[in-house]
Amino acid sequence: MDSIALRTRFLLAETARLAAAHGRAADAVTLIGVSKTHPAGSILEAVDAGLRHVGESYVQEALDKIASLPGLPVVWHFVGRLQANKTAAVAANFDWVHAVDRLRIAERLNGQRPAGKAPLQCCIEVNLSGEQSKGGVSPEELPALASAMAALPRLQLRGLMALPAPTEDPALQREPFARLRGLLESLRGEHPQLDTLSMGMSGDMDAAIAEGATLVRIGTALFGPRVPRQALPGSEHE
Numbered sequence: 620m621d622s623i624a625l626r627t628r629f630l631l632a633e634t635a636r637l638a639a640a641h642g643r644a645a646d647a648v649t650l651i652g653v654s655k656t657h658p659a660g661s662i663l664e665a666v667d668a669g670l671r672h673v674g675e676s677y678v679q680e681a682l683d684k685i686a687s688l689p690g691l692p693v694v695w696h697f698v699g700r701l702q703a704n705k706t707a708a709v710a711a712n713f714d715w716v717h718a719v720d721r722l723r724i725a726e727r728l729n730g731q732r733p734a735g736k737a738p739l740q741c742c743i744e745v746n747l748s749g750e751q752s753k754g755g756v757s758p759e760e761l762p763a764l765a766s767a768m769a770a771l772p773r774l775q776l777r778g779l780m781a782l783p784a785p786t787e788d789p790a791l792q793r794e795p796f797a798r799l800r801g802l803l804e805s806l807r808g809e810h811p812q813l814d815t816l817s818m819g820m821s822g823d824m825d826a827a828i829a830e831g832a833t834l835v836r837i838g839t840a841l842f843g844p845r846v847p848r849q850a851l852p853g854s855e856h857e
């Protein structure tokens with residue numbers, strides 16, 4: 620499958636097929652095409668083929684693309700790590716933020732979300748491996764952050780996101796996704812409105828859907844290999 624349009628159609632069908640294969644509703648899983656490092660023209664090709672959710676990870680690169688695609692009928696997801704000095708731009712230009720991992724970021728997003736827009740849809744990133752270098756809150760810190768965020772009126776806390784260390788063994792892939800699902804289930808005792816598990820990328824989509832993913836974030840399998848960032852004109856390192 621050598622075009623973005625063909626891969627988009629395949630992945631839209633494949634997410635529905637995998638959901639049904641794992642005993643879930645065929646529309647239980649939403650495909651997010653993660654287009655970081657790829658040009659705006661690639662996003663257009665995917666949208667023409669039916670993609671409705673687009674993910675980006677680098678703020679400046681994303682703002683340039685969003686500005687060059689006015690009125691595109693898509694939901695924009697910020698899936699990268701977010702620095703405090705970039706929250707205003709994200710609050711103004713995106714519909715979702717997937718990797719909130721501290722209250723300071725959540726409070727800034729809440730204060731900066733423009734009044735005319737719906738509340739910003741947010742997930743908390745959970746660090747399942749315990750590695751200090753990785754983003755995300757620990758499972759122990761999760762309930763306090765969830766309660767604090769649920770009280771912020773311009774945010775709507777939707778669920779959890781994780782980025783487990785890559786492995787090719789499907790059985791090993793499922794284990795961290797199962798843990799994230801368990802954490803969401805416990806949080807739902809206090810926050811029954813939570814309905815989102817953002818998990819699964821090109822290499823582990825099947826395992827994530829088997830464990831209950833509702834949003835899968837697919838880059839390489841849809842847009843092809845990423846362009847090294849230093850080769851992108853105007854790319855800003857964040």
Ligand SMILES: *Cc1c(COP(=O)(O)O)cnc(C)c1O
Binds near residue numbers: 655698782838840
């Ligand atoms: C780049 C990225 C993806 C997509 O990864 P692929 O392996 O290319 O599918 C998903 N999630 C996040 C947070 C990313 O930064």
